Amino acid sequence: MADGGVDTPLSELRRDLAAAYRLIALEGMDDGIYTHISARLPDGPDGEKRFLMNPYGLRFDEVTASNLVTVDETGAVVDDPYGAGVNAAGFTIHSAVHMARHDAVCVLHTHTVAGVAVSSIQEGVLPLNQWSAQFFGRVAFHDYEGIALDLDERQRIVADLGDKYVMLLRNHGTLLLGRSIAEAMKLALNLERSCRAQIAALGMGLTPVVLSDEVAEHTAQQYQAAYDSTEAGNAPDPEWAAMLRRLDKAAPDYKQ
Template identity: 80%
Template sequence: MPDGTTDLPVSDLRRDLAAAYRLIALEGMDDSIYTHISARLPDGPDGEKRFLLNPYGLRFDEVTASNLVTVDETGAVIDDPYGAGVNAAGFTIHSAVHMARHDATCVLHTHTVAGVATSSVKEGLLPLNQWSAQFYDRIAFHDYEGIALDLAERERIVADLGARNVMFLRNHGVLVLGRSVGEAVAVVMNLERSCQAQIAALGMGLTPVVLSDEVAEHTARQYEKAYESIYTKGRDPEWAAMLRRLDRAAPEYAD
Protein backbone atom coordinates (compact mmCIF):
# COMPACT_ATOMS: atom_id res chain seq x y z
CA MET A 1 0.00 0.00 0.00
CA PRO A 2 1.22 3.58 -0.56
CA ASP A 3 2.79 5.79 2.08
CA GLY A 4 0.70 6.43 5.17
CA THR A 5 -1.32 9.62 5.42
CA THR A 6 0.94 11.42 7.90
CA ASP A 7 0.20 14.67 6.08
CA LEU A 8 -3.18 14.67 7.85
CA PRO A 9 -3.34 17.58 10.33
CA VAL A 10 -2.23 16.40 13.76
CA SER A 11 -5.51 17.51 15.32
CA ASP A 12 -7.44 15.34 12.85
CA LEU A 13 -5.11 12.39 13.42
CA ARG A 14 -5.59 12.66 17.18
CA ARG A 15 -9.36 12.83 16.70
CA ASP A 16 -9.35 9.81 14.39
CA LEU A 17 -7.22 7.74 16.76
CA ALA A 18 -9.44 8.60 19.74
CA ALA A 19 -12.44 7.68 17.59
CA ALA A 20 -10.87 4.29 16.83
CA TYR A 21 -10.54 3.52 20.53
CA ARG A 22 -14.16 4.47 21.17
CA LEU A 23 -15.45 2.46 18.20
CA ILE A 24 -13.54 -0.65 19.24
CA ALA A 25 -15.07 -0.25 22.71
CA LEU A 26 -18.57 0.22 21.28
CA GLU A 27 -18.16 -3.00 19.30
CA GLY A 28 -17.03 -4.90 22.43
CA MET A 29 -13.62 -5.57 20.91
CA ASP A 30 -11.52 -4.04 23.70
CA ASP A 31 -9.77 -5.91 26.50
CA SER A 32 -9.98 -3.86 29.69
CA ILE A 33 -7.00 -1.45 29.67
CA TYR A 34 -4.95 -3.71 27.38
CA THR A 35 -4.27 -3.84 23.62
CA HIS A 36 -3.48 -0.75 21.62
CA ILE A 37 -4.10 1.31 18.53
CA SER A 38 -1.24 3.54 17.45
CA ALA A 39 -0.82 6.26 14.84
CA ARG A 40 2.31 7.66 13.24
CA LEU A 41 2.77 11.41 13.66
CA PRO A 42 4.84 13.58 11.31
CA ASP A 43 8.53 13.50 12.24
CA GLY A 44 9.67 15.94 14.91
CA PRO A 45 11.78 19.05 14.23
CA ASP A 46 15.00 17.05 14.48
CA GLY A 47 13.68 14.14 12.43
CA GLU A 48 12.68 12.02 15.44
CA LYS A 49 9.98 9.43 14.84
CA ARG A 50 6.84 10.06 16.88
CA PHE A 51 3.73 8.01 17.56
CA LEU A 52 0.44 8.36 19.41
CA LEU A 53 -0.65 5.68 21.87
CA ASN A 54 -3.31 5.34 24.56
CA PRO A 55 -2.46 6.29 28.16
CA TYR A 56 -1.82 3.26 30.34
CA GLY A 57 -4.69 2.54 32.71
CA LEU A 58 -7.53 4.07 30.73
CA ARG A 59 -10.31 1.97 29.23
CA PHE A 60 -10.85 2.48 25.53
CA ASP A 61 -14.09 4.33 26.25
CA GLU A 62 -12.10 6.89 28.27
CA VAL A 63 -9.60 7.79 25.53
CA THR A 64 -9.93 11.27 24.04
CA ALA A 65 -7.98 13.20 21.44
CA SER A 66 -6.36 15.33 24.14
CA ASN A 67 -5.16 12.56 26.48
CA LEU A 68 -3.28 10.49 23.87
CA VAL A 69 0.43 10.04 24.65
CA THR A 70 3.22 10.92 22.22
CA VAL A 71 6.26 8.59 22.28
CA ASP A 72 9.38 8.21 20.15
CA GLU A 73 10.74 5.03 18.56
CA THR A 74 12.60 4.06 21.73
CA GLY A 75 9.47 4.27 23.87
CA ALA A 76 10.51 7.50 25.55
CA VAL A 77 7.51 9.66 26.38
CA ILE A 78 7.53 13.04 24.63
CA ASP A 79 4.14 14.29 25.78
CA ASP A 80 1.83 12.68 28.35
CA PRO A 81 -1.22 14.80 29.23
CA TYR A 82 -2.74 12.07 31.42
CA GLY A 83 0.51 11.35 33.27
CA ALA A 84 0.44 7.54 33.34
CA GLY A 85 2.83 6.65 30.54
CA VAL A 86 2.17 3.79 28.12
CA ASN A 87 2.11 0.00 28.29
CA ALA A 88 5.57 -1.41 27.54
CA ALA A 89 4.29 -4.57 25.88
CA GLY A 90 2.04 -2.56 23.60
CA PHE A 91 4.92 -0.35 22.54
CA THR A 92 7.11 -3.35 21.67
CA ILE A 93 4.73 -4.58 18.99
CA HIS A 94 3.64 -1.23 17.61
CA SER A 95 7.08 0.36 17.43
CA ALA A 96 8.40 -2.65 15.54
CA VAL A 97 5.73 -2.39 12.90
CA HIS A 98 5.81 1.40 12.54
CA MET A 99 9.58 1.55 12.20
CA ALA A 100 9.61 -1.13 9.51
CA ARG A 101 6.43 -0.21 7.66
CA HIS A 102 6.41 3.49 6.86
CA ASP A 103 3.35 2.90 4.66
CA ALA A 104 1.23 2.31 7.78
CA THR A 105 -0.30 5.32 9.48
CA CYS A 106 -2.22 3.14 11.95
CA VAL A 107 -1.46 -0.17 13.67
CA LEU A 108 -4.36 -1.82 15.49
CA HIS A 109 -4.13 -4.82 17.82
CA THR A 110 -7.03 -6.65 19.47
CA HIS A 111 -7.61 -9.57 21.86
CA THR A 112 -11.21 -10.53 21.05
CA VAL A 113 -12.56 -13.98 21.88
CA ALA A 114 -13.14 -14.73 18.19
CA GLY A 115 -9.78 -13.35 17.10
CA VAL A 116 -7.82 -15.16 19.79
CA ALA A 117 -9.71 -18.40 19.09
CA THR A 118 -9.04 -18.25 15.35
CA SER A 119 -5.39 -17.35 15.92
CA SER A 120 -5.10 -20.41 18.15
CA VAL A 121 -5.91 -23.06 15.52
CA LYS A 122 -3.47 -24.31 12.91
CA GLU A 123 -5.78 -23.58 9.96
CA GLY A 124 -6.32 -19.94 10.91
CA LEU A 125 -9.05 -18.17 8.95
CA LEU A 126 -10.76 -20.19 6.22
CA PRO A 127 -12.40 -18.61 3.13
CA LEU A 128 -15.94 -19.49 4.18
CA ASN A 129 -17.71 -16.29 3.18
CA GLN A 130 -17.38 -12.89 1.55
CA TRP A 131 -15.92 -11.30 4.67
CA SER A 132 -13.17 -13.87 5.11
CA ALA A 133 -12.39 -14.05 1.37
CA GLN A 134 -11.00 -10.52 1.72
CA PHE A 135 -8.13 -12.03 3.70
CA TYR A 136 -7.43 -15.04 1.49
CA ASP A 137 -3.68 -15.75 1.39
CA ARG A 138 -3.10 -12.30 2.88
CA ILE A 139 -2.58 -13.09 6.57
CA ALA A 140 0.87 -13.34 8.16
CA PHE A 141 1.57 -15.41 11.29
CA HIS A 142 3.85 -14.86 14.27
CA ASP A 143 4.33 -17.60 16.85
CA TYR A 144 3.64 -16.80 20.48
CA GLU A 145 6.74 -16.03 22.57
CA GLY A 146 5.09 -14.86 25.79
CA ILE A 147 3.99 -11.35 26.78
CA ALA A 148 5.72 -8.99 24.35
CA LEU A 149 8.24 -7.30 26.65
CA ASP A 150 11.42 -8.41 24.88
CA LEU A 151 12.55 -5.76 22.38
CA ALA A 152 14.46 -8.49 20.51
CA GLU A 153 11.10 -9.95 19.45
CA ARG A 154 10.51 -6.88 17.30
CA GLU A 155 12.79 -8.19 14.55
CA ARG A 156 10.90 -11.47 14.42
CA ILE A 157 7.51 -9.74 14.32
CA VAL A 158 8.65 -7.57 11.41
CA ALA A 159 10.17 -10.52 9.54
CA ASP A 160 6.98 -12.56 9.93
CA LEU A 161 4.76 -9.64 8.88
CA GLY A 162 6.70 -8.89 5.71
CA ALA A 163 4.65 -6.80 3.29
CA ARG A 164 1.27 -8.01 4.53
CA ASN A 165 -1.22 -5.81 6.35
CA VAL A 166 -2.90 -8.40 8.58
CA MET A 167 -1.19 -10.72 11.05
CA PHE A 168 -2.40 -13.42 13.40
CA LEU A 169 -0.31 -13.35 16.55
CA ARG A 170 -0.64 -17.05 17.31
CA ASN A 171 -2.48 -17.84 20.56
CA HIS A 172 -2.68 -14.09 21.20
CA GLY A 173 -4.82 -12.00 18.83
CA VAL A 174 -4.73 -10.04 15.59
CA LEU A 175 -2.78 -7.11 14.18
CA VAL A 176 -3.95 -4.85 11.35
CA LEU A 177 -2.16 -2.06 9.46
CA GLY A 178 -3.96 0.80 7.74
CA ARG A 179 -3.03 3.68 5.44
CA SER A 180 -5.37 5.64 7.66
CA VAL A 181 -7.03 5.07 11.01
CA GLY A 182 -10.33 4.58 9.22
CA GLU A 183 -8.95 1.83 7.00
CA ALA A 184 -7.46 -0.04 9.97
CA VAL A 185 -10.78 0.08 11.82
CA ALA A 186 -12.80 -1.07 8.81
CA VAL A 187 -10.42 -3.98 8.13
CA VAL A 188 -10.28 -5.17 11.75
CA MET A 189 -14.07 -5.10 11.98
CA ASN A 190 -14.33 -7.23 8.85
CA LEU A 191 -11.69 -9.56 10.29
CA GLU A 192 -13.60 -9.85 13.56
CA ARG A 193 -16.84 -10.69 11.73
CA SER A 194 -14.95 -13.26 9.67
CA CYS A 195 -13.65 -14.97 12.81
CA GLN A 196 -17.07 -14.89 14.46
CA ALA A 197 -18.73 -16.31 11.33
CA GLN A 198 -16.16 -19.13 11.12
CA ILE A 199 -16.73 -20.11 14.75
CA ALA A 200 -20.50 -20.04 14.20
CA ALA A 201 -20.37 -22.04 10.96
CA LEU A 202 -18.03 -24.72 12.29
CA GLY A 203 -20.02 -24.92 15.50
CA MET A 204 -23.21 -25.91 13.65
CA GLY A 205 -21.98 -29.47 13.19
CA LEU A 206 -22.77 -29.35 9.46
CA THR A 207 -20.44 -29.45 6.46
CA PRO A 208 -18.80 -26.08 5.75
CA VAL A 209 -18.62 -24.87 2.15
CA VAL A 210 -15.11 -23.54 1.64
CA LEU A 211 -14.71 -21.16 -1.29
CA SER A 212 -12.45 -22.31 -4.10
CA ASP A 213 -9.00 -20.76 -4.35
CA GLU A 214 -10.02 -19.01 -7.57
CA VAL A 215 -13.17 -17.43 -6.12
CA ALA A 216 -11.46 -16.46 -2.87
CA GLU A 217 -8.56 -14.81 -4.70
CA HIS A 218 -10.95 -12.99 -7.05
CA THR A 219 -12.93 -11.65 -4.09
CA ALA A 220 -9.78 -10.56 -2.25
CA ARG A 221 -8.70 -8.57 -5.30
CA GLN A 222 -12.14 -6.96 -5.51
CA TYR A 223 -11.75 -5.78 -1.92
CA GLU A 224 -8.25 -4.47 -2.65
CA LYS A 225 -9.50 -2.56 -5.69
CA ALA A 226 -12.31 -0.99 -3.66
CA TYR A 227 -9.97 0.08 -0.84
CA GLU A 228 -7.46 1.44 -3.34
CA SER A 229 -10.19 3.55 -4.94
CA ILE A 230 -11.25 4.95 -1.56
CA TYR A 231 -7.76 5.89 -0.42
CA THR A 232 -6.61 7.19 -3.80
CA LYS A 233 -9.55 9.60 -3.86
CA GLY A 234 -8.91 10.55 -0.25
CA ARG A 235 -12.55 10.27 0.81
CA ASP A 236 -13.72 7.48 3.09
CA PRO A 237 -17.53 7.47 3.42
CA GLU A 238 -17.53 4.53 5.83
CA TRP A 239 -15.21 6.33 8.24
CA ALA A 240 -17.34 9.47 7.97
CA ALA A 241 -20.38 7.37 8.91
CA MET A 242 -18.53 5.89 11.90
CA LEU A 243 -17.60 9.37 13.11
CA ARG A 244 -21.24 10.44 12.86
CA ARG A 245 -22.12 7.47 15.06
CA LEU A 246 -19.61 8.65 17.65
CA ASP A 247 -20.80 12.24 17.43
CA ARG A 248 -24.14 10.94 18.70
CA ALA A 249 -22.98 8.20 21.08
CA ALA A 250 -19.82 9.69 22.64
CA PRO A 251 -19.07 13.21 21.35
CA GLU A 252 -16.46 13.79 24.08
CA TYR A 253 -14.02 11.51 22.19
CA ALA A 254 -12.91 14.54 20.15
CA ASP A 255 -12.15 16.71 23.20
Protein backbone atom coordinates in the same frame (compact mmCIF):
# COMPACT_ATOMS: atom_id res chain seq x y z
CA MET B 1 -13.25 11.73 4.70
CA ALA B 2 -10.69 9.11 5.74
CA ASP B 3 -7.67 10.15 7.69
CA GLY B 4 -4.75 10.85 5.41
CA GLY B 5 -1.86 9.95 7.71
CA VAL B 6 1.14 12.16 8.32
CA ASP B 7 -0.14 14.81 5.92
CA THR B 8 -3.34 15.16 7.92
CA PRO B 9 -3.62 18.02 10.42
CA LEU B 10 -2.60 16.82 13.88
CA SER B 11 -6.01 17.68 15.33
CA GLU B 12 -7.71 15.42 12.78
CA LEU B 13 -5.22 12.62 13.35
CA ARG B 14 -5.88 12.77 17.09
CA ARG B 15 -9.63 12.85 16.50
CA ASP B 16 -9.53 9.83 14.21
CA LEU B 17 -7.33 7.81 16.56
CA ALA B 18 -9.61 8.60 19.50
CA ALA B 19 -12.54 7.59 17.29
CA ALA B 20 -10.90 4.23 16.60
CA TYR B 21 -10.53 3.54 20.31
CA ARG B 22 -14.17 4.40 20.95
CA LEU B 23 -15.41 2.31 18.01
CA ILE B 24 -13.46 -0.73 19.20
CA ALA B 25 -15.05 -0.26 22.63
CA LEU B 26 -18.54 0.09 21.14
CA GLU B 27 -18.04 -3.14 19.21
CA GLY B 28 -16.97 -4.96 22.38
CA MET B 29 -13.52 -5.62 20.91
CA ASP B 30 -11.48 -4.05 23.72
CA ASP B 31 -9.74 -5.90 26.57
CA GLY B 32 -9.91 -3.76 29.67
CA ILE B 33 -6.90 -1.44 29.70
CA TYR B 34 -4.88 -3.69 27.38
CA THR B 35 -4.19 -3.74 23.61
CA HIS B 36 -3.49 -0.62 21.62
CA ILE B 37 -4.08 1.39 18.50
CA SER B 38 -1.26 3.66 17.38
CA ALA B 39 -0.86 6.31 14.71
CA ARG B 40 2.35 7.52 13.12
CA LEU B 41 3.09 11.22 13.47
CA PRO B 42 5.35 13.43 11.37
CA ASP B 43 9.01 13.11 12.37
CA GLY B 44 10.22 15.21 15.29
CA PRO B 45 12.52 18.26 14.93
CA ASP B 46 15.63 16.05 14.97
CA GLY B 47 14.14 13.43 12.66
CA GLU B 48 13.02 11.10 15.44
CA LYS B 49 10.09 8.82 14.69
CA ARG B 50 7.03 9.51 16.81
CA PHE B 51 3.60 8.03 17.23
CA LEU B 52 0.43 8.38 19.29
CA MET B 53 -0.88 5.76 21.71
CA ASN B 54 -3.42 5.49 24.50
CA PRO B 55 -2.44 6.38 28.07
CA TYR B 56 -1.77 3.30 30.16
CA GLY B 57 -4.61 2.56 32.54
CA LEU B 58 -7.46 4.14 30.58
CA ARG B 59 -10.23 2.03 29.10
CA PHE B 60 -10.82 2.49 25.39
CA ASP B 61 -14.08 4.28 26.15
CA GLU B 62 -12.11 6.88 28.13
CA VAL B 63 -9.67 7.81 25.37
CA THR B 64 -10.05 11.28 23.88
CA ALA B 65 -8.18 13.26 21.27
CA SER B 66 -6.51 15.36 23.94
CA ASN B 67 -5.27 12.62 26.31
CA LEU B 68 -3.35 10.57 23.71
CA VAL B 69 0.35 10.12 24.48
CA THR B 70 3.19 10.91 22.06
CA VAL B 71 6.20 8.55 22.21
CA ASP B 72 9.33 8.21 20.11
CA GLU B 73 10.89 5.07 18.61
CA THR B 74 12.81 4.32 21.82
CA GLY B 75 9.67 4.37 23.94
CA ALA B 76 10.51 7.71 25.51
CA VAL B 77 7.45 9.80 26.26
CA VAL B 78 7.46 13.09 24.36
CA ASP B 79 4.08 14.39 25.49
CA ASP B 80 1.78 12.85 28.10
CA PRO B 81 -1.28 14.94 28.98
CA TYR B 82 -2.75 12.21 31.20
CA GLY B 83 0.52 11.48 33.02
CA ALA B 84 0.44 7.67 33.04
CA GLY B 85 2.85 6.79 30.23
CA VAL B 86 2.20 3.85 27.89
CA ASN B 87 2.18 0.07 28.18
CA ALA B 88 5.64 -1.42 27.54
CA ALA B 89 4.35 -4.51 25.73
CA GLY B 90 2.23 -2.33 23.47
CA PHE B 91 5.26 -0.23 22.63
CA THR B 92 7.27 -3.31 21.63
CA ILE B 93 4.78 -4.44 19.00
CA HIS B 94 3.72 -1.07 17.66
CA SER B 95 7.15 0.52 17.46
CA ALA B 96 8.46 -2.51 15.55
CA VAL B 97 5.81 -2.15 12.90
CA HIS B 98 5.92 1.62 12.62
CA MET B 99 9.69 1.70 12.24
CA ALA B 100 9.68 -0.96 9.53
CA ARG B 101 6.49 -0.20 7.64
CA HIS B 102 6.39 3.45 6.67
CA ASP B 103 3.28 2.78 4.59
CA ALA B 104 1.37 2.04 7.81
CA VAL B 105 -0.11 5.13 9.43
CA CYS B 106 -2.11 3.04 11.90
CA VAL B 107 -1.39 -0.21 13.75
CA LEU B 108 -4.33 -1.82 15.56
CA HIS B 109 -4.02 -4.77 17.96
CA THR B 110 -6.90 -6.66 19.58
CA HIS B 111 -7.51 -9.54 22.00
CA THR B 112 -11.09 -10.43 21.11
CA VAL B 113 -12.45 -13.86 22.02
CA ALA B 114 -13.10 -14.66 18.36
CA GLY B 115 -9.74 -13.32 17.19
CA VAL B 116 -7.80 -15.17 19.87
CA ALA B 117 -9.73 -18.37 19.10
CA VAL B 118 -8.96 -18.26 15.38
CA SER B 119 -5.34 -17.28 16.06
CA SER B 120 -5.08 -20.44 18.17
CA ILE B 121 -5.89 -22.90 15.38
CA GLN B 122 -3.45 -24.00 12.71
CA GLU B 123 -5.69 -23.10 9.76
CA GLY B 124 -6.28 -19.48 10.77
CA VAL B 125 -8.96 -17.61 8.80
CA LEU B 126 -10.83 -19.84 6.34
CA PRO B 127 -12.51 -18.40 3.19
CA LEU B 128 -16.03 -19.29 4.28
CA ASN B 129 -17.82 -16.09 3.29
CA GLN B 130 -17.49 -12.67 1.70
CA TRP B 131 -15.99 -11.10 4.83
CA SER B 132 -13.23 -13.68 5.18
CA ALA B 133 -12.54 -14.00 1.45
CA GLN B 134 -10.96 -10.55 1.46
CA PHE B 135 -8.16 -11.95 3.64
CA PHE B 136 -7.39 -14.91 1.36
CA GLY B 137 -3.62 -15.29 1.04
CA ARG B 138 -3.15 -11.99 2.85
CA VAL B 139 -2.68 -13.05 6.48
CA ALA B 140 0.73 -13.31 8.15
CA PHE B 141 1.46 -15.33 11.30
CA HIS B 142 3.76 -14.74 14.26
CA ASP B 143 4.33 -17.45 16.87
CA TYR B 144 3.67 -16.64 20.51
CA GLU B 145 6.79 -15.84 22.56
CA GLY B 146 5.19 -14.69 25.81
CA ILE B 147 4.11 -11.18 26.79
CA ALA B 148 5.79 -8.85 24.31
CA LEU B 149 8.33 -7.17 26.59
CA ASP B 150 11.50 -8.35 24.80
CA LEU B 151 12.67 -5.73 22.31
CA ASP B 152 14.46 -8.49 20.38
CA GLU B 153 11.06 -9.82 19.37
CA ARG B 154 10.49 -6.72 17.25
CA GLN B 155 12.67 -7.98 14.40
CA ARG B 156 10.83 -11.30 14.34
CA ILE B 157 7.44 -9.59 14.27
CA VAL B 158 8.54 -7.46 11.33
CA ALA B 159 10.05 -10.42 9.47
CA ASP B 160 6.89 -12.48 9.89
CA LEU B 161 4.66 -9.58 8.87
CA GLY B 162 6.49 -8.90 5.62
CA ASP B 163 4.43 -6.67 3.35
CA LYS B 164 1.03 -7.81 4.63
CA TYR B 165 -1.52 -5.66 6.43
CA VAL B 166 -3.09 -8.43 8.52
CA MET B 167 -1.39 -10.71 11.02
CA LEU B 168 -2.60 -13.38 13.40
CA LEU B 169 -0.44 -13.36 16.51
CA ARG B 170 -0.60 -17.06 17.34
CA ASN B 171 -2.40 -17.85 20.61
CA HIS B 172 -2.59 -14.10 21.25
CA GLY B 173 -4.80 -12.04 18.96
CA THR B 174 -4.83 -9.94 15.80
CA LEU B 175 -2.73 -7.15 14.31
CA LEU B 176 -4.00 -4.86 11.55
CA LEU B 177 -2.19 -2.15 9.63
CA GLY B 178 -3.78 0.70 7.72
CA ARG B 179 -2.58 3.37 5.36
CA SER B 180 -5.08 5.41 7.31
CA ILE B 181 -6.85 4.98 10.62
CA ALA B 182 -10.06 4.41 8.69
CA GLU B 183 -8.54 1.54 6.69
CA ALA B 184 -7.19 -0.16 9.82
CA MET B 185 -10.62 0.08 11.45
CA LYS B 186 -12.40 -1.42 8.45
CA LEU B 187 -9.94 -4.30 8.30
CA ALA B 188 -10.29 -4.90 12.04
CA LEU B 189 -14.10 -4.97 11.92
CA ASN B 190 -14.19 -7.30 8.92
CA LEU B 191 -11.60 -9.62 10.43
CA GLU B 192 -13.57 -9.78 13.67
CA ARG B 193 -16.77 -10.59 11.76
CA SER B 194 -14.89 -13.24 9.81
CA CYS B 195 -13.64 -14.89 12.99
CA ARG B 196 -17.06 -14.80 14.63
CA ALA B 197 -18.73 -16.24 11.53
CA GLN B 198 -16.11 -18.98 11.26
CA ILE B 199 -16.63 -20.04 14.87
CA ALA B 200 -20.42 -20.02 14.36
CA ALA B 201 -20.27 -21.99 11.10
CA LEU B 202 -17.89 -24.65 12.37
CA GLY B 203 -19.77 -24.88 15.65
CA MET B 204 -22.95 -26.10 13.95
CA GLY B 205 -21.44 -29.53 13.40
CA LEU B 206 -22.40 -29.52 9.72
CA THR B 207 -20.21 -29.47 6.62
CA PRO B 208 -18.80 -26.01 5.86
CA VAL B 209 -18.71 -24.78 2.26
CA VAL B 210 -15.23 -23.38 1.71
CA LEU B 211 -14.88 -20.99 -1.21
CA SER B 212 -12.61 -22.06 -4.05
CA ASP B 213 -9.19 -20.43 -4.25
CA GLU B 214 -10.24 -18.73 -7.48
CA VAL B 215 -13.39 -17.16 -6.04
CA ALA B 216 -11.67 -16.19 -2.78
CA GLU B 217 -8.78 -14.51 -4.62
CA HIS B 218 -11.19 -12.69 -6.97
CA THR B 219 -13.13 -11.38 -3.96
CA ALA B 220 -9.94 -10.33 -2.19
CA GLN B 221 -8.88 -8.37 -5.25
CA GLN B 222 -12.27 -6.64 -5.39
CA TYR B 223 -11.88 -5.52 -1.78
CA GLN B 224 -8.30 -4.43 -2.43
CA ALA B 225 -9.31 -2.33 -5.42
CA ALA B 226 -11.91 -0.51 -3.33
CA TYR B 227 -9.44 0.14 -0.48
CA ASP B 228 -6.76 1.32 -2.92
CA SER B 229 -9.14 3.75 -4.60
CA THR B 230 -10.20 5.26 -1.27
CA GLU B 231 -6.65 5.54 0.07
CA ALA B 232 -5.50 7.18 -3.16
CA GLY B 233 -8.17 9.81 -2.71
CA ASN B 234 -10.08 8.68 -5.79
CA ALA B 235 -13.23 7.84 -3.89
CA PRO B 236 -15.01 9.19 -0.81
CA ASP B 237 -15.15 7.05 2.31
CA PRO B 238 -18.80 6.94 3.36
CA GLU B 239 -18.15 3.98 5.68
CA TRP B 240 -15.71 5.95 7.86
CA ALA B 241 -18.01 8.98 7.76
CA ALA B 242 -20.85 6.76 9.01
CA MET B 243 -18.67 5.46 11.84
CA LEU B 244 -17.89 9.02 12.94
CA ARG B 245 -21.59 9.92 12.85
CA ARG B 246 -22.26 6.94 15.09
CA LEU B 247 -19.74 8.29 17.59
CA ASP B 248 -21.16 11.80 17.38
CA LYS B 249 -24.35 10.31 18.81
CA ALA B 250 -22.99 7.60 21.10
CA ALA B 251 -19.79 9.19 22.48
CA PRO B 252 -19.35 12.79 21.29
CA ASP B 253 -16.70 13.51 23.93
CA TYR B 254 -14.13 11.47 21.96
CA LYS B 255 -13.19 14.67 20.10
CA GLN B 256 -12.34 16.60 23.26
